[in-house]
Amino acid sequence: MPEYKAPLRDMRFLVDEVFDFHAGYAAMGAVDASPDMVNAILEEGSKFCEQVIAPLNRSGDEEECQFDNGVVTTPKGFKEAFQQFADGGWMSLSVDPTYGGQGLPHSLGLLFSEMIGSSNYAWGMYPGLTQGAMAAIYAHGTEEQKQAYLTRMTAASWTGTMCLTEAHCGTDLGLIKTRAVPQADGSYALTGSKIFISSGEHDMSNNIVHLVLAKLPDAPAGTKGISLFIVPKFLPGADGEAGERNAVSCGSIEHKMGIKGSATCVINFDNAKGFLIGELNKGLNCMFTMMNHARLGTGMQGLCLGETSYQGALKYATERLQMRSLTGAKAPDKSADPIIVHPDVRRMLLTMKAFNEGNRALSYFCAQLLDQLHADTAEQRQEAEDLLAFLTPICKAFMTETGLEVTNHGMQVFGGHGFIREWGMEQLVRDCRIALLYEGTNGIQALDLLGRKVLGSQGKLLRGFTKLVHKFCEANAAHPQLQAQFAQLATLNKEWGDLTTKVGMAAMKNPDEVGAAATDYLMFSGYVVLAYFWLRMAVVAQEKIEAGSGDAAFYQAKLATADFYFKRLLPRTMVHRAGVEAGSESLMQLSAEQFAG
Template identity: 80%
Template sequence: MPEYKAPLRDMRFLIDHVFDFHAHYLALGATDASPDMVGAILEEGAKFCEQVLSPLNRSGDEEGCHFDNGVVTTPQGFKQAFAQYVEGGWHGLAADPAYGGQGLPLSLGLVISEMIGSSNTSWGMYPGLTHGAMSAIHAHGTEEQKNTYLRKLTEGRWTGTMCLTEAHCGTDLGIIKTRAVPRADGSYGITGSKIFISAGEHDMSENIVHLVLAKLPDAPAGTKGISLFIVPKFLPDAAGDAGGRNGVHCGSIEHKMGIKASATCVLNFDDAQGFLIGEANKGLNCMFTMMNHARLGTGMQGLCLGETSFQGAVRYANDRLQMRALTGPKAPDKVADPIIVHPDVRRMLLTMKAFNEGNRALTYFTAQWLDVAHLSGDATQRQDAEDLLAFLTPICKAFMTETGLEVTNHGMQVFGGHGFIREWGMEQLVRDCRIAPIYEGTNGIQALDLLGRKVLGSQGKLLRGFTKIVHKFCAANAGHPQLKEYVAQLDGLNRQWGELTTQVGMAAMKNPDEVGAAALDYLMYSGYIILAYLWLRMALVAQAQLADGSGDAEYCQGKLATCEFYFKRLLPRTTTHRAAVEAGSECLMRLPAELFAL
């Protein structure tokens, strides 16, 4: 298994220079997040992930979770690592101080989440789901519910889940069968089964708080009739501690391709006592608070697993000797040259590096808008941030997981035959990454959300909110002596983006299938343009640091070389995606369904 080292230099480059987190925090009044505080958190977070979580990654995959008559036991070391994580204060880093949290910005919490996901994705699922549950209860719960659950969740004594999927429905939540029957005491009896529930049962906390979608007896049909309920594994007693067992039990755990140390459970609710959160029949709105948090976290898994894969591939490419360079020996004292001299290996490594560093920039850029949405005192700023987040979230989830899967595949390929062997650990990263394009809304659903709901549904408003940012950036840097060629390339794509969107919108007015046919290619096209903008922001800083001697020269040269590679070898993929969008739906829909049969 590759030995994970937190990429602190790249993180600091983004935090200190490209996005200037420190000025950003001061502007939002987050004065506790001082440069010294941020530096200490990065250093200590790296130590925990490198020394505690990373060593458990391969053993957790090999051992998996154990199921015995409804009881789930996590792999050896997982429970102890969670206790250490909680004791170190990491769980409540960005949580509300009113409930025991440290109140630091969400963006800082996401930086730590990146380290956790890179060092041990399966382990990171347990606190990750809990943070999502906390956000939903904080946003929609009553004061009593917040007081009952948030402090325990923040302390890590209790953990959380979200329970949406049922055996007969995944994305189409309007047809769920789980029912909620009102009780005389104001609570509800929840009955039904949920599948694919991450962290639904385990031994790492005293209690598990399930957020469950269900329908009331008189609920309207479809998604307008969904309500959200808090259903704890153990009902809180008079003192607020875990009391009597509720009617929810784990029926089984799934046997999966990857993330084997994350318990993926079938949960059976048998007249379990639940408590309505938010308004009746408005549960999906409440759940989206949690799902949006989860979708950014899932997108980050593409970055996280890609980073670990890249680190392993670079080390191997420098050590593995095979053949001589086409231009002559580069290591004449050895029997062959290291494979990093070969152009095709360079192609794979640079693709990995370009996507990882671009996706990290996308994560941190998006995280800053999360901070604005949560912390700004200006209502207009908050709304603008919410609009940008609505636009960026499906792109983060889908683009980062698609490219993350490509990166982990490249990492395995660099190892050749050894990459296919378990002991090297590269194949685990591919397996762990494969779920990311599927769960938290498949990437096809993310694409429909982006194009259908966010872009066309807002009559282009959400897209224009971002293209204006890019337009201003290009106008300000059009004459840059070293980068003007790339600025012009980005500016042209930014204009083309709006034109392509109008073209799809006009076609969709005649045939709604045009949206579905174009959606995924449109999302990927959008992602490549966004990364181009972020790569230019990084390149501008690197070029300035080289010019004034303020930065690490080799690091800055690496940034500029990778930016050049991105613009010359990866950004041209937009041409193919645009052509696919323009091809329309006819070639997809012409073949009758019965002719797909063998």
């Protein structure tokens, strides 16, 4: 298994130099988030991830979770690592101090989440789902619910889940059959079955707080009749701790392609006691708080596993000897040259590096937007909310698509050894594959971006981002070293708007045009978004070199990778543009019967 080392230099480059998190923290009055505190979190967090949970990654994959008559046991060491996580106060980083948190900016929690995900993504699902559940309770719960649940979830003695999917419905949640019947004491009796519930049952915490979508008997049809309920595994007792067992049980766990250390459960509710969170029939709105949190986290799964794969591939490429360089021996004292000298291996490594570092920049930009949601002015909050709404489906889909490509390249660098389990590279591919499926498939994300976010807002959400790009390109149009790249980005930024108009006009005549264009449109968008962030990084790197700042090799590598991205990866937009412009005819002209030949 690749030995993960947190990429602290690259993380600090973004935090300190590109996005200046410290100025943002000062502006929001986060006095505790000092540069020393940020550095301490990165240093101590990296130690926990590298030394405690990374060593459990491969063993967790091999052992998997075990199921016995409703009881789920996590792989050896998972429970003990979670206790260390709880004892270290890591769950409380960004939580409101009212409920036992440290009150630090949300962006700091995201930085730590990246290191967790790169170290052991399956293990990270347990705190990750809990944080999403906490976000929903914090945003929509009553004060009594917050005191009852958030304080213990903050301490990581209780964990959380989100229960949406049923066997007959995934994306179309309006079809759910789980029922909630009002009771005389103000609670609800929930009956039904949910599938694919991550962290639905395990042995790592004293209680599991399920957030469950269900319908009242007289609820309106479709998604307008969905409500959200808190259904704990153990009902809180008089002392607030886990008390009487609720009528919630685990029917089975799934046997999966990857993330095998994460318990994916069938959860059954048999007149289980639940408590309404938010308003009746507004459950989907409440759950979106959690789903958006989860979608950003899922997008980062592509970055996390891609980073670990890159580290393994880079080490192997510098050590593995095969053939001689086409331009002459580079290691004449050895029997052959290390494979990193070969152009095709470099193509794979640079593709991995370019996507990882670009995706990290996109993630950290979104992290700052999460902080801005708590800004003083309504205008700042709305701006952040709009940008996050636009970028969330791109983060989820583009980062996972490219993350899978990265992990595939990582396995390919190893040649036949990459296909062998003992090297650990194939596990990263398997663990990454689910990210394209859950939290809304990437096809659904594409429809959300083009149909709901862009066309649904009459282009407003798109313009919010393209204006940032336009102003940046305009200000740097004559940049001495990067002029060509700025011109390339400016052209694509204009094409983005023109392409959107074409799809919108075509969709007015035929709604299928949106579905036909959506995936290519999202990928086109993702490549342009990453180009923007690569130029932001390149500008800073060039400034540092000219100023004679230290670490010149690091900044030169940034410029070289940006050059590779613009010359080798950004031209993929031409293919995606052609796909969008091809329309729906070639997709829809075949009848269903003709697919069988």
